[in-house]
């Protein structure tokens with residue numbers, strides 16, 4: 388992999404650059420968009436706040452990798468009930484560097500919901516185009532079911548539990564090549580086997596002439612507002628002409644865009660950039676949607692050794708229509724330890740027993756919506772789960788426990804405040820679905836999939852970008868990440884983001900005539 392990259396720590400004097408398109412963010416959205424633009428011969432500059440990390444830099448312990456590769460050291464938390472950590476990568480390659488490599492096409496029923504709610508969207512999101520793109524993405528990113536030889540016991544047991552409960556399950560499709568089951572996807576793959584953006588699409592984009600400005604933070608979109616006229620409407624629509632930012636070396640950076648500016652800074656940072664640039668159009672920053680995730684561990688007589696094998700190798704997808712999806716979840720030993728009960732001698736016993744624990748997670752397609760607003764240099768994410776969503780979370784916990792017990796767990800640790808610390812009776816776990824607490828504070832959840840904060844739609848009053856990914860109020864400004872998704876998807880979003888960002892690039896190219 389050879390990336391054309393300038394590191395902003397070396398930029399200590401004001402820097403001015405020009406390109407056809409300036410893309411903010413090098414995660415799946417930015418990388419896929421830049422790759423497609425470069426393929427069409429456009430000169431692309433990608434500006435990325437994080438630095439480049441190579442497999443040699445990745446460390447096994449979660450806390451070191453969080454401090455280096457996760458935004459806010461992994462300690463960003465939503466405001467609301469319950470308060471939830473929301474995890475994001477900050478690196479060349481974005482969150483793909485530290486994600487589980489799970490690859491899902493956008494489900495057709497979700498696409499259909501979007502089109503039914505706003506038929507005009509089909510103009511920019513034709514299903515036929517998406518299907519062709521998914522075929523191409525699966526080929527280009529080696530997307531394939533997890534090899535049984537590397538899946539490991541944590542994943543195999545999930546298959547057994549789901550089978551026992553009659554829930555459809557399968558090996559997870561992942562964007563990896565030669566995965567050896569080192570169980571470290573969430574800390575960065577030390578063998579370079581995960582085809583994260585820094586090892587795939589950014590390489591393609593750079594081969595096509597794109598350049599990455601790493602460790603440079605975009606602070607606002609530069610907008611040419613046109614001649615201002617008192618008491619009469621503007622002479623013409625405003626136009627995005629670049630990005631103003633700052634390098635880690637402390638120098639101001641001005642990037643001029645001849646054709647377009649693309650925001651792909653994630654569903655949290657993209658609306659922040661818009662708002663910080665004074666672009667408050669319509670629901671910018673509203674409509675935040677997510678997949679709250681709960682996890683559970685269970686004790687098995689035989690060792691599971693959750694930190695070996697594919698980080699996420701098996702999933703139960705049979706209840707996706709209910710908004711529930713289950714996955715095996717390989718944690719670093721230090722993170723796994725935080726989920727154990729007790730203190731002192733009891734905790735020591737639990738720690739010694741850690742190799743016998745399986746860990747699985749459930750992602751909930753929550754209906755609740757939140758809001759993203761700037762707070763100093765950071766974000767305020769307001770997000771509270773409604774009662775319906777809490778019922779789904781409760782069902783998720785119940786099913787996780789029942790699957791684990793059916794797979795042979797001696798007991799499970801539900802990790803729910805107010806519930807027994809250990810449950811070994813499947814009937815008790817089943818009762819939890821109706822009798823478990825509905826107090827949001829009882830559950831520990833985290834967010835890794837976020838959507839909807841600059842959503843796409845035909846009505847400028849109720850959306851931020853149109854079906855061609857262009858901002859409703861500002862010309863030459865486009866959004867190419869999951870901010871544009873009208874809703875959450877119920878499945879892991881990376882592949883859908885890659886597809887939509889590619890379509891965003893094509894729309895920019897079409898606009899050139």
Ligand SMILES: Cc1cc2nc3c(=O)[nH]c(=O)nc-3n(C[C@H](O)[C@H](O)[C@H](O)COP(=O)(O)OP(=O)(O)OC[C@H]3O[C@@H](n4cnc5c(N)ncnc54)[C@H](O)[C@@H]3O)c2cc1C
Nearest residue numbers: 412414415416436481482486487488489605868879880881
């Ligand atoms: C632990 C974890 C595991 C996950 N596992 C999976 C999985 O297995 N499968 C899946 O499909 N999804 C997974 N996801 C989610 C998936 O990785 C994200 O949905 C996806 O990466 C989002 O893509 P994006 O391009 O919108 O944003 P990101 O990937 O977050 O990239 C945005 C980039 O923009 C940069 N940026 C932000 N603001 C600025 C600024 N002002 N100036 C310059 N740069 C900026 C950021 O530093 C970041 O690098 C996971 C997420 C997490 C946290």
Ligand code: SF4
Nearest residue numbers: 566569570571572576
């Ligand atoms: S499971 Fe391990 S070897 Fe496989 S891609 Fe993830 S970190 Fe790399």
